[in-house]
Amino acid sequence: MQSGKSLFNYPFSHIYVEDSVRDMELTRSILARFSKSVVIPINHYKDVFNRSRQSFGLQKSSQALILAKNTGESIFPGAPVCQDFGYDHFYYASSIRNCIFDCEYCFLKGMYGSGNIVVFVNLEDTFAELEALLAKHPVYLCVSYDTDLIALESLTGFTARWAEFTKNHEDLTIEIRTKSFRKDIYDRIEPCDRVIFAYTISPDEIIEKHEKRTAALTERLEAAAYAMKKGFPVRLCFDPVIYCENWKDSYLSMFDQVQKHIDTHQLKDVSIGSFRIPADYIKKLRKDFPDSPICQFPYENRNGVFQYSAALQAEMEDTLVTKLQSLVPKEKIYRIDVDE
């Protein structure tokens, strides 16, 4: 290296802005926060986000931000590999694509060709789309599906806006999933029993090795406990359960931490599911991340979904469920079964 300078530009050193959103309030407020960044005007976000042969991995080292208008659909039916928690009309909303965290196993690496982040600044259009759907039936919506919304809250304010919108639409229930440590959001929004904050919980060993830039286990649990204290419904997601050589010890000591920080009987519910990924996503992940043990694990392909062998999966999940049953009433434990 020639100097102490990093090889890569700092995150959001480059912000691509669609001409159509240049004058929108949110665009202006985001740009004001990054006055040193290079702003590159673009016609359409796909001109940048959908370029061929991008390196998702390298772009994660120097993530660019793309501010755009979503002119197509932004609410989609939930994927079969995701838990629907018993709701009939399960959807996800895509108001931000990609995430500032960098989990080794993230399905977004298989879903998108780019590691850059797109923020669709016209959230009000998503709300309008959702209102049309709500006119037909109640909706259960994951709003932090292809990003971590809370991690980007200071940039977008979307979590607060979703919470507000949900409060005013009684047929809507939303889940906001996160691996963030941030608690300040709970001081700024009012609790609502249909705004569920869902914390992905993993052992510290998995977090350190495979969930880069995310909050440590105790930080996540402290944030979850704070949300509960403030009256928000909280879900813990032991999902994905990741195999490692000493998985039993790692996961069981993780439960000790959970018990230490959380009054588990106050949880809305919990979910548990081993790592699984659609076949076409794992193909891309394996090609792009040859040195990732999670991507290269010899999974079984069952019905187009790559999963641990049925025996390993059952052993891991049964162990965890047994433990969970001592902490949470049985009916609050949702187990994912993609083979069904």
Add this chain to the structure above:
Amino acid sequence: MFYFVCALYAEAKPLISALSLRKDAFSCPYDTYFSEDSSVVLTISGMGPIAGAAASSYLLTRFGFRSEKDFLINFGSCAGKDPGLYLINKITDNASGRTFYPDMLYDLSDCGLPSSSEKALVTVPRVVSSLEDPESLYEMEASGIFQAASHVLPPHRMLFLKYVSDAGVENAKAVTAEYLSSCSEKYLPAVLSVLKKLEEACEEKPSIDEELLLSTSYALHLSETLRFELRQLFMYANASGKNMEKILNDLDADGKLDVSSKREGKVVLDAIRQKLI
């Protein structure tokens, strides 16, 4: 390896001499220059987007491009408001209106290219006499080079370095070869320091022992599908720091690799999997 495309010999001349490049003795459609260790190849494309595209295709197909190690750099002059060397973050093809975006991943500020040196560029079919947009740069090859190269190159492996030679001229001949060379010479230290910095940007990917994989597949009488499974086990062993050679040696020492059918081979494959997980 660095692949340079320059429109004119006059632009390339200082690079050719600083890097001691030698002219390719074979008859080539384009004048091409090499460094002794083949770490740099430079081609003179001629002027215009089609010339730029054709020369880039020639360069990349003739010499083969390793997308995890190599860079394509388009270096040359352009028209612009303020003199200086610029790193291009957006290329607009004036004829088609299409835009192209090289990835701006690398921090080249210590090479004399801070973020303030980034600019948008417009590729035009002929020399411009004035600047339609004074904030943009104007030249004649970049969009062609980007389009041709992007069939094989990722956008973070292309760099467009342009220096301002004029603010638009009526006649291309008004900018002399000597003047262009002197401009190139001026920005040579920055270009050389970019090369030095980007040497770090080599994405070495781990590879598996293909010979061992092949010999094991044969020894175990594996079908194509099972060979694929064995390859995945090799990949996993590599990624998780497990020694596949030792696992196979241990199985061999126990006489377990001595199989005579595909069915027996599959049993061994399962044994390898169990040892890995």
